[in-house]
Amino acid sequence: MSTLSPVRTVHPALPEGRGPWPGMGAVVAAAVAAMTPVFGVAALATPIERDAGISGTTFGLALSVFFAVTAAGSGVGRRVAARLPLPAVLLLIDLLAAAALLLAALADGPVWLIGALVVGGVANTLPQPAAGRYIAARVPGHRLSLATGLVGAALGAAPLLPGLLAGLVAVPYGPRTALVAAAAFPVLALAAVPLGRIGPARPRTPSTTVTGDDRAAGDAVRRRTIFRVLLLWTLAAGLATVGSNAAASYFIQIGTASGLSTAVAGLMQSLAGIVAIAVRLTAGGLADRAPRHNPVVVTVMMLSGALGLALTAFGTPVTFVIGAILAVAGGWGWTGLLLASVMRLLDGQGARAGAWMQAGLFTGAAVTPFTFGVVTGAIGVPGAVLLAAATALAGTLTMAAGILLRSRTRVTASRRRAPACRW
Template identity: 50%
Template structure:
């Protein structure tokens, strides 16, 4: 049975009211990861204004994602003990403060320090969101719920894309970051929506055997790291790659926003469809990673047409698996929901931590084409890790024929 803190005073809500809570959590997840994407999208302007190198800014961006990955074990414990609504509200407030502080930076030191703090705040989100989904969402709707929360990664690129297109040209990068910081305050006003009930939903299906479950989660975390390495590198430097392919900066910003909208739609649609047959989630995830790798390969060709097509494919499929992976992990360990969110988060943000600095250094050495092809190769390796994990998953299913793992 899922346990939640008895100190939360909210009465058990009706199940029909779980979607407002999930939406509020998704908005929180959007703003907490936004500092990394916003500063990445504004990178050319920031580098020129502060007179810092591409590698230095890449290292600063990597520190954001590294802080999320390193801070995740502590965040998991915090999310397991404190009320969900308090954890998510605190994360949103931290993100707002980080964006406003970054807007005042006059060198890499303050910028990097702000990103580290932002990464630690971002680490609180996935473990808390896992608890919220398990406590508020019926089992047959969890892929959709996780897809909505997972859409935050796409939405977090949508806002920077709009900032590049609408704010940066006329008002500069500092005003763009201030705008993002003010937007980040909004989810904190939705605190009441994210309270978990004192009485959880009915007991979940029996979990998989612990040893097989641990091995499966490790492989899925590795897959998330590999795929996120390639996808995050391209998302972070999307505007620069677009301009190098021959697109105007404003067009690249608009394309980033459009690609993000497509990614949101894909995540939600995938959640709806896979809720009908959740046992197929690993195969769907692997297919999405492969399709994302194809999109990255198209981007590497460096022409406007292939960049547009590759961007759409990389964002829609290449980033579309995040919610499904969280939902699948929740099914695998329904009695340790914060562990599921922690596993997915560590994988994604370990890869994301490597991506900005590694891509910047690699592109400086061998060029954008080879660097983007390396990202595509990482996506293919990620799909292989998902397949390997799914075989372990099948072994766990044979070891305990019950619940989610026992349905053929």
């Protein structure tokens, strides 16, 4: 992911025919389907551990495997998403996600459960690069943040169904039935796959025409700057995700530790998912009015997620409700806006932008379940939540450092009369 082309302003041309939004629906449905296995298993942690004889530490390791496979496979996922027809990519995501849920329903020990989540992790290597490719090809530049907000909303929607199943299906019928019921979603998502066709796009015209030595020098400066900013933003995404993933993956456990029942905590998880969806869609729509401010908004959202986690550590029902909404809605609300920011840095490389984002998000997510489980056993739930909040705060500071580097380089480039570069 280090070979980067010069930056151009995002002005994708629409193919002939239908607009981009039906296809975005297919992409979003596949993204939700890909995350359903891990959130479905996480929401049913207590009954699965009991029925399958799995310890809490092993269960956390199984969840971490899902995210680790996703992060490690981001490069491969980018190449697959860039080369195969997009409907074929979406079909593969949905089928693998359904298979992972059914395997998890059959699991009678840790090996089966880990294997199921490996399959789910493979499916989850594809949605972000596929979304980036589709958005770069089909979505107009003035709707870029809204489109990436839809992709971010998929992450917010993913815990919604598992939360409902934990509260309404698992209690009377058992966790296996709940996982089989969850597999219905990726199966139903197959119906939307044909909508994901990209079609032939008209040629795009670069926003600047600079030739000779000045262009070569400007390109070299841009590449170095972009690479450094991307490293910082990817690291920030990973650190911030540690906190938001702790809130999402262990939502019910943190809620019960705060005095809520399992059923109420499950319904609260669904409510937080709805709020997260609304925040991401609203933020995406508003951000298109001033897209240059996206990274700053991301930083503020990361900060709100850290504060929300700190509130849940107080261990009371009231602080849990307030803190959980901030942690899940605000703490995850930045994902779409950060993807839009990265796509503007890597104009014309949608699949690569998605892979960068995916590597950061799921590296952080891979660290969380196992580490959170171990830390909880050592210092308790409140201490583990506070540590996750501190990690999210570190992500906020790293994101701000990337913004400062980008701004400082722009000022330097302007003084040296380097080729113009719109961020």
